[in-house]
Amino acid sequence: MSAVQLLLVPLALWVLQASLCHGACVEVDSDTDAVVNEGFKLGCISCKMRAEVPAEATVEWSFMPKGESEFTKIYSYEDLMSDTPDERFYERLYWNGSKKTKDLQDGSIYILNVTWNDTGTYRCIFTRTLTFTSFKFHNDTTKIVHLNVVPRLTRGIASILSEVMMYVTIVGLQVWLVVEMIYCYRKISAQGEEALRESTAEYLAIASESKENCAMVAVTE
Incomplete structure (x- = not known):
């Protein structure tokens, strides 16, 4: 087994374990550095811990520009439909989360043509309803992304x-x-x-024994 394979085995086992425990859902933090004039994915993942329970979820994104103190609703996704009420992001925000399902676990969105004014704090709120046999359970999960717009990415x-x-x-x-x-x-x-x-050594011993036997036969004759 090669060195790369040895490194990949633990990672594969970890991914398999995560898949079995959380229905192939792994919560990963969003990137925070966006390049100006390029696209950027705002990540927001909220895994459902009870995979066997039917559920529906909605996602709401809000934005607080740098230097301000209040959030403004900029995007919502519910019943497979999206809405962008903020004119600053009109036709620049697109759904990049769970597809063709109301049981959302990935609520990420994609920003087109990032501008300097997009710098600030983004808030993603998952509102999930789990349907049990005799009751419904509502749960809210909030994720925060502090976005910094840069001229180019540096390591x-x-x-x-x-x-x-x-x-x-x-x-x-x-x-x-x-x-x-x-x-x-x-x-x-x-x-x-x-x-x-x-x-x-064994061959020599056998040869020596054979030689002695031959000599004894000759003497007897």
Whole structure:
């Protein structure tokens, strides 16, 4: 098994466990740096913990510009329909969440043509209703995204260190595999030489015994 495969196995097991526990839903935080004049995905995921229970959910997004103190409703998604009441985002916000279902778990939206004025705090509210046999349960979940608009993306120190550590881990695993291969080769080689010596000694013993038998037959004659 290669070093990359060794790294991927734990990740695959983690994804499988998350899928089994949360119905293939994993809550991941949204990115926070958007490039001006480009598109950007505002992530908002709220996993339903009771996958076997029927449910419906609605999503509402609000925006508070940098320097202000109040949120303004900018987008809503309910019954497979969306609405953008804020003129600043008209025809710039599009649904990027769960498709063809009212049982929403991904409430992400996509912003087209990001501007400097889009800098600020975004609030995503999931309103979920779970339908049990004898009652309905309502639950609200709030996610906050602090968006920063930048001229271009730059890699942070954490990202660089993470990549360096990944390569160090890969190289370390490769070195370990080489050492293991050398150790196994030497062990197998030593066992082969020992077996060869034993076979040679056994052959010589048989040859010597045969020679003695032949000599005894000659003397008897």
